[in-house]
Amino acid sequence: MAAATTSDLVVAVRGIVNRFGTQVVHAGLDMEVRRGEIFGIVGGAGSGKSVLLRTILGLQIAREGTVAIDGRDLTQLTGKELRDLKRSYGVTFQHGALFSSLTVAENVQLPLIEACRLPDEVLDGLADLKIRLVGLPPDAAGKYPAQLSGGMVKRAALARALALDPPLLLLDEPTSGLDPIAASAFDELILYLQRSLRLTVVMITHDLDTIYRTCNRVGVIVDQRMISDSLEGIVHNPHPWIQEYFHGPRGRLASQATQSDAGAVGSPGRQ
C-alpha cells in the first residue's frame, strides 16, 4: 500500500508515552488511521487499548508525543477549536455510557441541543432518524436505558455518537457482551454505516469475528508499541503474541468462517 499523505490521515498518533507511577503503558506508540477505513485496535488485557482511546479523545494527556485529528494537534488548540473538533467525531464507550436519567431520544438529542438551536419537532424527527439508522425500532425512543437489552444499549449509544453526523467514529469494544447473532448483526451495522455515511471507524475489539468481518487494517499493541498492517499482513506477522492471537484455536475458527462466507454487505440486522 502506498504511503498515505498527511491529508489522508484522520488520526495521527506520534510517539506517545503514558505512565502510571512506575508502570509504563505506552513507550513511543505510533498510530495512523486513513480516511474511509475501519481500523481495529487489538491487544492483551492491560495493554493500554482504553488508555490509547482516552488519549485520542483528549481525556488523558500523554507525557510525551502528539495526537492529531484531521491534521489538528489536540494540544495546540484553544478551547473553542477543541469544542469544534469534538463535534467531528462520535464515541461509544464499552458499557454504552448512556445517560441513565434520559430517554433514548433525549440521549440522541443532547449533542444536537448543545450544538444548535432547534424546535422540538425537528429534534424529535432527527432523533427518530438516527434511532432508525442504527436499527432500533422507533418505539425505543421513549424508553430509558435501564429498559433496554445489551444489544439495544450498544445501538442507542451508536445513535448518540452519530447525532451530529461526524465523519469519524471511535468505538470501544462495540460487540463485547453481545451474543454471536447480535454481535454479527452489529458488525453488519458498522459496515453499513461506514459505507452509506462514508465514515472512518476506529474500534477497540477483542472479537476476532468482528476483525475479520469489518477491519481493513489492524493495529496490535505489543511491548508498549503498536504494530499496524493490513489484515492480511498482520495475520502473517512473526511476533509471537500476534501469532498466538490470530492462530490460537479461536483465531483459526474465525478465519475459516470468514473465508467461507466473504459475501456482500446487505442491510444491517434489526434489533
Added chain:
Amino acid sequence: MYLECRVVEGARELLARGRWRAESATGLARAVADAELTGPAAVLDATGIEALDLTGAWFLRQLEQRLTQSGTPFRWRGARPEALALAATLLAESPAVGPEVAARRHEEPLGALGRWTVQRGDQAHDALEFLGRIVLVIGGVFRQPRRLRLTSVIRHVYETGIQAVPIVALIALLISVIIAYIGAQELRQFGGEVFVVDLVTISVLRELGVLLTAVIVAGRSGSAFAAEIGVMQLNDEVDALRAIGLNVVEVLVVPRLLGLIIALPLLTVVADAMGLAGGAVMSWLVFDIPFNQFLVRMQEAMAPTTFWAGLLKAPVFAFVIAMIGTFRGLQVRESSRELGRLTTVAVVESIFMVLLVDSVFAVIYWELDF
C-alpha cells in the same frame, strides 16, 4: 441562505445551496420552515449543495413532505441526492411514534391524588417489611453471634462517629455560646445572671446536645448510607450479594445500624461536654462567674435524670437515621437522578423523623415527670 426560492415561468424553483450539514441545523430548520411552497408546480434542485450529511438529508426530506402536504407536484432537477434516498428509506419503514414520545402523560388531579395515596400506602408497607427484616436479623445475631459483622460495624463506628467528632464539638460549642449570650441578656434585667448556668446545663443536656448531633449525623451519615447503597444498587452489587446467597439486610443494613447506634450516643457525650465547656468559658469571660462556682451551680441545676434524658434519645435517633438512609438507598433503581432524589429524601426524612421522635419523647418525659 440555504434555500433560494424563485418563480420561473409559473413554476416554483427551490434551489438548495451551501453546507447542508448537522452544524448548520439551526439555519436549515429555519430555511425549510420558512419556505413558500404553494403553487401549481415546483422544481427542486440540490446541485448547489456543497456538503450533505444525513441531518441535511432529513431536512430535504422535510421539504419534500411539506410539498406533498401542500399538494404541490414537484420534481428534482439533477440527481436526487443519495443521502436523501437513505433517509427516505429509513423513514419509510414504519411511522414515527412522535406524538407519544413528545407529549408527556397529562394527569388528572383526582388520578394524581389516588396514585399518590396508593404509592404512600405501598411505601409504608415496604418500610414496615424492612423494619421486620432488620428485627429478624438482629434477633438472629443474638442466637448466632457469628452473623454479626464486627469489622463492618467498627468501620461504621469510625466513619460515622470518630470522623464526626470535630464538627459535632464545634457546633455544640457555638450553640451553647449563643444560648448563654441570649439568656444572659434577658436574665440581666432581673439581676439573675447566675441562672445562665441553669439555662445552659439543662438545655444542652436534655435537648440541644443530642438533637444537634442527630441532625448533623443525619446530614453526614444518612446521606452517605443512601448514596453508598444506591450506587451499589446501580452497579448490580446488591443483586450480586443476593445471588451469592447473602442477606442484604445482614450485610449492608445491620452493620450500619449498629455502628450508628454505638456512635451517636458517644457523639452526644462529646456534644454535651463541649456545650457545658462553652457555657463555662462564657460565664467566666463575660459574666465573671468563676469555674468552681459554675460547677457548683451546675450540680444544683441538674436533676439525676437530666443527663440520661438526653442520652436515652440518642440510640433511638440513630436507629431512625440509619433505617431511613439504608431503606432509601435500597430503593434506588436504574438512574443517576433517582440516586440524587432518594439521597435528598433520606436526609430530609431522617431530620424530620428525628424532630418528630424528639417531640414524642418530650411528651413521654412530661407524663413520667422524668
